[in-house]
Amino acid sequence: xxFFDSPGFIGAGALGILSLAFxxxxxxxxxxxxxxxxxxxxxxxxxxxxxxxxGLIGAEVDxxxxxxxxxxxxxxxxxxxxxxxxxxxxxxxxxxxxTWKERIFICICWLPKATIQAAISGIPLDLxxxxxxxxxxxxxxxxxVGHRFEPHVTVM
Numbered sequence: 001x002x003f004f005d006s007p008g009f010i011g012a013g014a015l016g017i018l019s020l021a022f023x024x025x026x027x028x029x030x031x032x033x034x035x036x037x038x039x040x041x042x043x044x045x046x047x048x049x050x051x052x053x054x055g056l057i058g059a060e061v062d063x064x065x066x067x068x069x070x071x072x073x074x075x076x077x078x079x080x081x082x083x084x085x086x087x088x089x090x091x092x093x094x095x096x097x098x099t100w101k102e103r104i105f106i107c108i109c110w111l112p113k114a115t116i117q118a119a120i121s122g123i124p125l126d127l128x129x130x131x132x133x134x135x136x137x138x139x140x141x142x143x144x145v146g147h148r149f150e151p152h153v154t155v156m
Contacts, residue, residue, distance in 0.1 A: 070144065085110060 093103040124142040
């Protein structure tokens with residue numbers, strides 16, 4: 001996505017990825033590829049991309065820049081979100097014909113992953129730094145937004 005964002009079009013990376021997915025789906029509908037070849041291709045690609053993706057996301061987290069008072073707030077935010085999500089998923093599963101073990105399994109499967117939040121947490125700071133605004137309050141707010149998401153990677 002960095003390639004698409006390089007001209008300075010914010011959000012162009014996500015639009016490029018969605019466009020590529022749409023174009024690929026048209027090719028699949030026309031029978032240009034079979035499910036077996038696609039599965040094999042994605043398996044091979046994922047073997048190389050997965051460690052790179054998670055390694056790069058993890059390398060972006062710099063605990064030295066996180067204000068100590070934000071660590072507690074981030075932890076409470078994560079725990080609150082997990083509690084609400086697990087409660088809602090469990091209550092919804094009560095109306096379906098699942099065993100207790102299946103309900104617990106569904107709750108565990110719905111635990112959130114924070115990779116995307118960590119990946120986009122630096123965007124507010126990048127926007128402020130790129131705009132040339134030197135307002136200390138805006139800069140502090142942008143840093144705070146970014147630092148609140150970074151601990152989610154380690155908790156999740």
